Amino acid sequence: MSYSNLRGHCYCGAVKFEASGQPVWVGHCHCESCRRASGSVMTSFATYHLDKVKFTGTMPARFPTDDGVVRSFCGHCGSPVAYESSNKKNQIDLHLGLFDDLEQVKPQDHTYYAEKVSWLQADEHLPKRT
Ligand SMILES: [Zn+2]
Numbered sequence: 715m716s717y718s719n720l721r722g723h724c725y726c727g728a729v730k731f732e733a734s735g736q737p738v739w740v741g742h743c744h745c746e747s748c749r750r751a752s753g754s755v756m757t758s759f760a761t762y763h764l765d766k767v768k769f770t771g772t773m774p775a776r777f778p779t780d781d782g783v784v785r786s787f788c789g790h791c792g793s794p795v796a797y798e799s800s801n802k803k804n805q806i807d808l809h810l811g812l813f814d815d816l817e818q819v820k821p822q823d824h825t826y827y828a829e830k831v832s833w834l835q836a837d838e839h840l841p842k843r844t
């Protein structure tokens with residue numbers, strides 16, 4: 715699998731990014747906060763070191779919460795863009811659905827699998843973390 719520069723953008727195209735090199739993690743998250751923040755029953759991310767990601771359009775709007783998490787989104791169209799946490803210093807989780815070429819960033823596992831919606835089935839063959 716080659717991880718040259720991968721591009722992505724939000725629904726309206728205002729927020730654009732370029733991510734270089736190999737992601738730290740690509741996977742699905744089933745936690746309740748991602749579910750509510752994204753409006754989706756499962757959320758998928760590609761994690762990169764912050765210095766490997768360059769925003770090339772409008773900077774995303776940021777929504778910090780008191781647990782040290784900042785979720786960002788397009789201030790124009792509302793697409794969720796990223797998750798950053800003080801527990802994962804210098805890393806950024808980009809919402810996978812924004813990438814142009816999803817064949818280049820395949821999920822490797824599930825996290826918060828214990829919170830998964832019972833009727834949801836996706837990538838069940840991948841390792842599961844609770
Ligand atoms: Zn947008």
Ligand SMILES: [Zn+2]
Nearest residue numbers: 743744745748
């Ligand atoms: Zn989550």
